[in-house]
């Protein structure tokens with residue numbers, strides 16, 4: 001076993017182009033819609049399906065001082081029932097009509113938001129074994145004058161237990177599981193439910209290269225096991241309405257970290273995963289790290305592309321390529337900024 005950085009291979013292999021993978025849109029103006037939000041459920045779901053059950057979800061977000069004085073518009077629905085809390089206050093609920101998922105609820109609130117940490121909490125009920133999901137979008141206007149959008153995404157957490165105070169911002173959800181993201185608003189079987197959906201440029205793997213360690217220079221009979229990849233990207237100050245996304249897959253599996261935080265994972269190379277990095281990337285240097293796993297001896301490769309889409313500006317892209325580094329080992333802190 002070698003230690004430390006090892007040479008990287010750029011793989012001259014052509015995988016099927018991944019088309020039709022849309023970047024979330026830029027919402028310069030908050031509107032009652034679910035565009036850019038994802039359908040999520042707890043990780044015990046089998047694909048879209050779950051048992052008849054009740055699950056609890058939390059999505060935290062931070063507001064700059066002054067922003068809490070704005071008016072928040074919240075739109076949400078669930079397959080099948082949901083109750084939505086904002087900072088512990090119940091703001092939306094549909095706990096009957098299991099077929100009502102196609103009529104999203106919407107409301108406006110003020111006076112509930114806080115400077116600093118806020119929390120959207122959702123009780124979701126799947127009334128019958130089968131498709132289960134929740135989807136929520138909060139758009140905040142006024143206040144600081146900066147439009148702020150919060151959506152269900154891979155950063156939400158879920159639990160099968162209703163703990164005291166679980167709806168409140170200060171509740172410790174570190175023991176809750178990262179949610180499973182079913183897909184973006186508009187996906188089947190739920191469709192667009194008659195709500196507006198932006199037409200946006202697709203985020204694809206254009207210009208991205210499949211990479212692996214130098215072991216791949218000799219061919220694709222690669223040993224099973226994990227390999228570790230890193231790069232640093234320099235992100236500009238993101239304007240209001242900017243959206244950041246990552247598209248990534250690996251043969252066979254990966255876990256993606258940004259600035260030391262695990263964003264998500266995937267284990268089916270033919271189904272690239274997309275993650276919303278809007279709330280994750282910070283102006284300046286950001287560390288992108290990937291643990292890629294070759295589960296069986298044979299082919300192994302990693303590909304990723306990150307996009308920042310800003311209103312009125314050309315989109316910015318970063319892709320796997322020569323500027324990534326790799327290692328056979330994962331010393332403490334390997335995924336964090338500042339690691340050598």
Ligand SMILES: [Ca+2]
Pocket residue numbers: 079080126127128129130131132
């Ligand atoms: Ca259902």
